[in-house]
Amino acid sequence: MSKLKFDFPVSERTYKVMEDRKLKLFIFEPEVKQTDRPAILFFNGGSFKKNPKSPVQFQHQANYFASKGMVAICVDYRNGSDKDFLPTQAITDVKSAVRWVRRNSSELGVDPNKIVVCGSSAGGYITISSIMFKDLNDESEYSNQSIDHIPNLLIIFAAGMDGVDIMRRRYPQLLENATKLSPIHNMKKCLPPTLWICGTADDFYAQNLDFITQMRDKGNDITFKTFEGMEHGFFNYGKHQNKYFHKTRMEMEEYLHSFNVIS
Numbered sequence: 173m174s175k176l177k178f179d180f181p182v183s184e185r186t187y188k189v190m191e192d193r194k195l196k197l198f199i200f201e202p203e204v205k206q207t208d209r210p211a212i213l214f215f216n217g218g219s220f221k222k223n224p225k226s227p228v229q230f231q232h233q234a235n236y237f238a239s240k241g242m243v244a245i246c247v248d249y250r251n252g253s254d255k256d257f258l259p260t261q262a263i264t265d266v267k268s269a270v271r272w273v274r275r276n277s278s279e280l281g282v283d284p285n286k287i288v289v290c291g292s293s294a295g296g297y298i299t300i301s302s303i304m305f306k307d308l309n310d311e312s313e314y315s316n317q318s319i320d321h322i323p324n325l326l327i328i329f330a331a332g333m334d335g336v337d338i339m340r341r342r343y344p345q346l347l348e349n350a351t352k353l354s355p356i357h358n359m360k361k362c363l364p365p366t367l368w369i370c371g372t373a374d375d376f377y378a379q380n381l382d383f384i385t386q387m388r389d390k391g392n393d394i395t396f397k398t399f400e401g402m403e404h405g406f407f408n409y410g411k412h413q414n415k416y417f418h419k420t421r422m423e424m425e426e427y428l429h430s431f432n433v434i435s
Contacts, residue, residue: 176226180235187272198227198246200238210286210433211243217293219251220342232409240434243282264310266302267321275319286433289323296331300355304362326366330374333383356383361391367427368394369420371402397423
């Protein structure tokens with residue numbers, strides 16, 4: 173991946189190396205230095221395309237939550253620009269990133285019991301899948317179950333939950349195992365408390381509503397916030413004169429406040 177350009181100061185840490193690919197965390201530090209701070213990891217959308225979006229997508233949210241005392245991290249994970257990429261690689265990267273932050277929590281000044289993961293679109297699919305499909309793993313050191321890969325809270329922006337549809341459209345070589353990689357075909361109680369945000373004009377809206385309804389029936393705690401008439405990606409910085417960037421950021425902040433993650 174080419175050098176990423178952020179509008180804010182970030183530090184870089186490599187959390188995983190796969191062949192010649194160094195996967196990095198781009199860390200936004202709060203001004204106040206202290207220990208046991210909450211952390212939030214952002215997984216961008218648009219990553220299954222040949223010309224994918226980058227971790228820069230969430231830099232404005234990350235910068236804001238760093239100003240609220242969180243260690244905010246935009247995560248680089250394998251994507252459509254990588255040779256022979258498959259979504260299963262990205263799913264394992266989510267696990268690796270969460271485990272790296274937990275394993276290095278003392279050094280980072282992070283409370284390992286206050287880790288939030290936020291994923292959008294494809295980033296939402298891989299974050300949900302990383303929790304639902306525990307057997308997926310690609311590095312022996314990350315298979316140590318004493319380091320939990322499940323976040324304490326989850327935030328999702330409109331994500332495709334039908335793995336069969338995803339593999340049929342983009343990765344036919346995985347079609348044989350697509351049902352096993354499809355959250356909507358594997359309903360169970362497994363998610364941490366979750367805030368789910370979606371516009372009613374999003375192509376994934378009906379699918380997300382169906383998934384959330386069934387997952388709630390299984391006992392999952394999911395708060396569903398909808399925005400009337402809004403399309404896929406409506407929350408991104410620079411869209412709609414940033415009206416919905418601010419509104420969705422406020423929803424995130426209120427949700428984190430309700431769990432005493434931020435004050």
